[in-house]
Amino acid sequence: MGTQSKYKTKQRDILLKYLQKSTGHITAGDVCEYFKEQGSSIGQSTVYRQLESLVDEGIINKYIIDGTSPACFEYIGDTCHADDSICFHCKCEKCGKLIHMHCDELEEIQHHLYEEHHFKINPMRTVFYGVCEDCQ
Amino acid sequence: MGTQSKYKTKQRDILLKYLQKSTGHITAGDVCEYFKEQGSSIGQSTVYRQLESLVDEGIINKYIIDGTSPACFEYIGDTCHADDSICFHCKCEKCGKLIHMHCDELEEIQHHLYEEHHFKINPMRTVFYGVCEDCQ
DNA sequence: CTAAGTGCAAAATGTTTGCATACTT
DNA sequence: AAGTATGCAAACATTTTGCACTTAG
Numbered sequence: 001m002g003t004q005s006k007y008k009t010k011q012r013d014i015l016l017k018y019l020q021k022s023t024g025h026i027t028a029g030d031v032c033e034y035f036k037e038q039g040s041s042i043g044q045s046t047v048y049r050q051l052e053s054l055v056d057e058g059i060i061n062k063y064i065i066d067g068t069s070p071a072c073f074e075y076i077g078d079t080c081h082a083d084d085s086i087c088f089h090c091k092c093e094k095c096g097k098l099i100h101m102h103c104d105e106l107e108e109i110q111h112h113l114y115e116e117h118h119f120k121i122n123p124m125r126t127v128f129y130g131v132c133e134d135c136q
Numbered sequence: 137m138g139t140q141s142k143y144k145t146k147q148r149d150i151l152l153k154y155l156q157k158s159t160g161h162i163t164a165g166d167v168c169e170y171f172k173e174q175g176s177s178i179g180q181s182t183v184y185r186q187l188e189s190l191v192d193e194g195i196i197n198k199y200i201i202d203g204t205s206p207a208c209f210e211y212i213g214d215t216c217h218a219d220d221s222i223c224f225h226c227k228c229e230k231c232g233k234l235i236h237m238h239c240d241e242l243e244e245i246q247h248h249l250y251e252e253h254h255f256k257i258n259p260m261r262t263v264f265y266g267v268c269e270d271c272q
Numbered sequence: 273c274t275a276a277g278t279g280c281a282a283a284a285t286g287t288t289t290g291c292a293t294a295c296t297t
Numbered sequence: 298a299a300g301t302a303t304g305c306a307a308a309c310a311t312t313t314t315g316c317a318c319t320t321a322g
Contacts, residue, residue, distance in 0.1 A: 007276055007321050028312080043279035048312065050277090064203045064261075068287065070311060071203045090255050099255065105248045112241045118269035119226050119235065129261040133254035143296050143301055164286080179304035184287065186302090204312065206286060278319070285312075294303070 005053040011042050015050050019060055019075040025096055027070040058124040061098070063091055074098055086110070086123045092132035099132060141189040147178050151186050155196055155211040160223070160236050163206040201227055201234060201263055208234070222246070222259045228268035235268060 005012060018034060019026060028047050035042045051073055054060040063072040079100050080087035088106045090099040106123075113119045141148060154170060155162060164183050171178040187209055190196040199208040210223070224242045226235040242259075249255045 121266035130257035
């Protein structure tokens with residue numbers, strides 16, 4: 001189900017740079033459009049494939065807002081890898097804000113799911129959707 | 137954005153009955169298939185439109201698991217409301233299986249996130265990604 | 273030289289819409 | 298009779314795939 005990229009290509013570089021400097025909510029379509037404007041073109045299949053790789057590698061996150069509109073991608077950044085504590089992500093459905101959360105209770109849930117339900121959660125890909133403090 | 141049905145039709149009845157007796161995770165496609173097997177056919181547009189109505193009326197819930205796979209629907213009934221035990225979902229990254237979970241610890245997390253982090257999680261949209269028992 | 277990535281066009285997927293017909297009230 | 302629901306087929310939007318070609322290591 002997952003791919004991880006092994007070669008460093010021009011397309012991957014530009015794509016990643018674009019995501020880094022953007023503030024969330026970037027869709028595959030946005031990427032294609034942006035690159036068309038820039039002159040430096042990139043095939044849409046490449047966009048989709050690279051985005052998938054980057055998600056697999058935990059470099060960006062993918063957000064499903066609702067089934068019909070396109071998926072959004074967002075660069076995660078270094079905040080998460082600083083120490084050994086695991087980072088979970090909360091995404092506000094209203095303002096789109098991404099909240100990084102280091103929290104013991106969340107790590108406990110991880111253990112609980114594994115011990116009791118035999119489900120090995122992948123924190124990198126798991127996103128809690130909801131409404132943030134500011135938007136309530 | 138929403139419609140609510142005003143007439144009681146044969147199709148709506150059968151559809152609702154099917155959802156009631158099913159245990160979660162019914163897709164629009166499932167409904168169509170089921171009805172084809174039954175002989176009593178139902179148009180797919182009707183299925184989508186009725187499902188939307190039922191969601192609007194708060195009779196069923198809609199779950200978006202990931203953007204590409206079809207949306208799931210579930211009759212709410214008393215099971216979910218009797219206690220306010222909430223359904224969470226786990227999705228296996230390997231086999232794609234969707235696991236339905238009623239779990240106290242998960243409800244605790246919900247409270248914890250709200251009390252301590254002021255984040256009001258939306259369980260309908262939140263999915264835990266990871267690896268299921270069979271795939272480990 | 274080999275494995276991996278690219279890009280095009282075509283296919284697949286899930287959902288929505290237009291419209292004539294049929295059913296509920 | 299008026300308003301609503303149905304069902305077909307066609308339209309849609311997003312994402313995935315097949316395949317020949319290019320590029321990175």
